[in-house]
Amino acid sequence: MTEALELPALGDEAAYRQAVAEAVAAAAAYYDDGSTALDDDAYDRLVRRIAAYEDAHPDQVAPDSPTGKVAGGAVTGDVPHTVPMLSLDNVFSAAELTAWAAGLERRLGRPVQAWSVEPKLDGLAVAARYRNGRLARLITRGDGIAGEDVSHAIGSVVGLPDRLTEPVSVEVRGEVMMTAAQFEAANLVRVQHEGTPFSNPRSGAAGTLRAKDRPYKVELTFFGYGALGLERDGRLARRLDESAHSEVMAYVAELGVQTTTAAGAGAGMSTAATLEGVQRRVEEIAGLRAGLGLGIDGIVIKADAAADQVEAGFSSRAPRWAIAYKLPAAEKITRLVEVEWNVGRTGVIAPRAVLEPVEIDGTTVTYATLHNAADIARRGLLLGDHVTVYKAGDVIPRVEAPVVHLRTGAETPIAIPETCPRCGGGIDTSQQRWRCLQGRLCHALASISYAVARDALDIETLGRTRIEAMLREGLIADFADLFTLSSEAVLGLERMGEVSTANLLAAIEAAKAKPLNKVFCALGVQGTGRSMSRRIARHFATMEAIRAADAEALQQVEGVGPERAALIVAELRGLAPVIDKLVAAGVSMTEPDAVGTGTDDPAATAEAELPLAGKTVVVTGSMTGSLAALSRNEMNELIERAGGRASSNVSARTSLLVAGDKAGSKKDKAAGLGVPITTPEDFAEVIKAFL
Ligand SMILES: NC(=O)c1ccc[n+]([C@@H]2O[C@H](COP(=O)([O-])OP(=O)(O)OC[C@H]3O[C@@H](n4cnc5c(N)ncnc54)[C@H](O)[C@@H]3O)[C@@H](O)[C@H]2O)c1
Ligand SMILES: [Zn+2]
Structure with missing residues (x-):
């Protein structure tokens, strides 16, 4: 693959061995409770680098290398499988799919009779053994030869009934996973109980499937994608072995088990007669991905007919009659840098996550939605957390959860605003979506308050409540309307008498002359x-x-x-x-x-002749003498009028530091850099013409 070529090669055997160790550790954590430090993309890249090294150095292949093994060789089990439970080989493009299909047909010596196309569910493979129609045992895939008994999970998996509609002995294989809704619900109880949410639905499913004795219950979902008779020489076994995949799955559904036909609205299993049909369906399912309400990481294409499957056979790792068409990773791990609170046009206040930029599905993601304050609490997010971010198709990226096992202890709580971040007014928190109490007026209130503030038009007598009243009465819609207010209109407002009205209008009039x-x-x-x-x-x-x-x-x-x-x-x-x-x-x-x-x-x-022309001036400490009354902003203004540039940071480029009382670190820094330092009194002399 061309992509593999672009990855940096492993330099020597030591680097190779270290990469193998890293991959094995990640896979072990991934299949255990999902607590891997790598996202899938990072893991897959690591394995591709390992494979590339092994291609070039076949004599150095480590026995514990993850390549060519089910589950990367990182898991084992003690319950033998009836028939090996394998992985799937991958393709990443339409061209690769075509090439794979051509290879399969060459092997068969004839065209594939029909294809089945189904979503590749992002969970864990399990085998559910039914004896005489009763769910008797649940086993993980393990290393493909033997798995682990997870029968304790029976009863908490939607789609896997305790009893079938017929008293048959059958093993249904499929994926156990968490739907998006189950994931949200699970993290809610997890945060309430011990404060450690699952970092994504897959690790939630892995952790839950293997957990025993939890004080709370978390629900999972099963979708079957295969079945075989448990009495291997019985009639049912023969019938299933001889039926097309689509027929087997229809029978499994009749027995009452949920199958991939029911997975995700419109994305369920279907069949196609030609590879073109397969390709269309692949695109369709990929397009539905973001809205399915459950995670898929690809599309699985299988030769549907039993005869085709039997003749194609298996490699040690995967069947030759099936392939996973991988979709770009929709989930990545990155850091939550900040949470911004934005106020919408109608006053809805919504938090937004600012992320360390990360590439997902071909785009750079910097922001992700967080719905509200409750959402932040429910997810147990902290500032500085590593988080899983999900993005597929055109949907807005979302933060799924913190990756708790990557915490360093330096994470801090996320500040929740107590007043509207735009206008400073009250917030209505009674609903899920918080709103500024000003609603649609919030924006106008905020911008008018800004316009009349001291640093702008400086209309001192016009406070928030008066602006609010004027907006509510419809007297003004923006600050320009202030200049055409009539005294009758202002007098009509509550608590506005003759004197205060006259004062206000005079202040507005005076503002007309501002520079x-x-x-x-x-x-x-x-x-x-x-x-x-x-x-x-x-x-x-x-x-x-x-x-x-x-x-x-x-x-x-x-x-x-x-x-x-x-x-x-x-x-x-x-x-x-x-x-x-x-x-x-x-x-x-x-x-x-x-x-x-x-x-x-x-x-x-004239400017060149100004006393501070070309100078960058920093002011620090409290001003004294004739400058004592000036705010920092007024000082800056003064400096600029005198031709200088006001800055707040001392650097080697600073021309002058005006150091007042209690000047601290800036003064030390200026002294260290050899920047000239002056007192407020001496500085006042220099610029006295502008005071
Ligand atoms: N992040 C990590 O640290 C880490 C570690 C190990 C593996 N992984 C990820 O796991 C993947 C490899 O895992 P894998 O070996 O389980 O293979 P896989 O998940 O790529 O494919 C095989 C599996 O697909 C599943 N599947 C889902 N829908 C199916 C369907 N409709 N029909 C048939 N099978 C279906 C089955 O469980 C099957 O075992 C890679 O994508 C890798 O990124 C990640
Ligand atoms: Zn507001």
């Missing part, structure tokens, strides 16, 4: 905060110039890269109606200290 950088900041353009707004305003001087700028022109502003520039252009286009209203209301749209865009602009020359 462009404040007005621009009030717009709340994504990707621009206070200081970016100042830089943009100073660069373009007028709102008209900013609106006329394309992404390229915007990149002339320091700190604006191509991505941010494109974002700003798009945001401004969306804000056009608000800006138009501001212009119409007579709000100031110019920047008094602007630099202007042209290089031969007199303003540009």
Whole structure:
């Protein structure tokens, strides 16, 4: 396979032996309770590297190598199987499937009579032995020759009835697994009991099947994909051996056992006369994968007729008449870096997992859904956890569970917000989906609150409750509407008297004269905060110039890269109606200290003469003297007006550190780097013209 060639080769025998040890350990954990440190993709890549090394060095093949063995040779059992219980060989593409089918037909010396196509369920193989119609024993696949008795699980497996509809002695083989719903339910009880959720449905099924004496019950599901008579020389055995696979499975269903025909809506077993038909069905099932409510990792294609199967026979590891068409891994392990809380248009507050980027099914996944706070608690997630992430087809990736055995102890609880992360208001937590109490008004409330805040339009008298009241009464829909409020309208609001109305309107009127950088900041353009707004305003001087700028022109502003520039252009286009209203209301749209865009602009020359021109200044500690009253933001503004650049980090590129009272680590760092340090009093002298 070409993919194998792209994998880094194992360098020497020591590396080979170590890879074998790693694979054997992973497989042992995988088949035991599912607690492997590797996801399937990582395991398969490791085994492919081992196989490639063995191809090149046949004399060095280790006896415990996982290649060519059922379950990678990592498991054993003590209950002998009637007939070996094997694995399946794999193909990964339509071309490989065609080649495999051609090989099979060459071996048979004739075309395959018919194909059956069924989902490859992602669980564990078990043999269910019925004696005279009664479920007597449940055995795992083990090493294929002998398995482990897991009869204690009888009674907790949906699809495996205690009694058949006929008193026959038959062994039904199939997959025991957890459906998505069973997995959720299992993790709920697990978190309640001991706090260690299963990391995925497969390991949940493995752990549950082998667990004894649990204080709680967890349900599993069985889907049969084969059957044989237990009295090997009896009539039933002969009949089953001589029937087509599809007929055998129809009989198993009649006996009351669930089969792959019932697995997943629309993805159940079917037959096809031609390989083209098989291929169509493969695509169909692959397309249904994300919505099946249970995990599949491929599609199994079998020669349906008994005669074809008998003549094709078996290799030591797998039947020659069947193949697994593997689908790309839908599940990977990565780290949960952060949980963001987003507020939707209608006020729904939903957490979103931020992941260490991971490639799943050909796309890079960075975010995954988490439905709500209860969902986080139910899954027992911690920040910093390794998590299993599932993504198939076009569905939004989801976090399945933490991988508890990979915890280091450095994981921390996930903070659950107590107020709306957007507008700061209350949250309605009575429903599964949390909502901001402001509902649809949340966004407007948040953006208007932002616009009138001190760093933007600074309309001090306009508090949250007043904005809320105005929104509810429909007086305003955005902050631009403030500038056309009539005093009658404001007087009509609760608790607004003549005086407070007059004060408020006066404050709004005064805000019209704010410099462009404040007005621009009030717009709340994504990707621009206070200081970016100042830089943009100073660069373009007028709102008209900013609106006329394309992404390229915007990149002339320091700190604006191509991505941010494109974002700003798009945001401004969306804000056009608000800006138009501001212009119409007579709000100031110019920047008094602007630099202007042209290089031969007199303003540009003026800038070069500013006292802090070309300097990066960091302020730390509490300001004293004439600067004592200034907030950190006001200090930054001052620095920029004086031609400098304000920064919060000291580095080798810092030109000056203004160190006030109680200056700490920044001062030490500046001293260490040889950055000049000055007092607030001396600095005030330098910039006194701007105070
Ligand atoms: N993550 C790990 O550490 C780790 C370790 C070992 C193995 N694995 C994974 O296990 C897989 C190999 O395991 P395997 O040897 O069990 O082989 P397999 O799962 O690739 O295929 C064989 C199995 O498919 C199952 N199956 C499901 N649906 C079926 C159907 N309709 N008809 C017939 N069989 C069906 C049967 O249980 C059968 O034994 C690999 O994908 C590997 O990634 C992972
Ligand atoms: Zn809100």
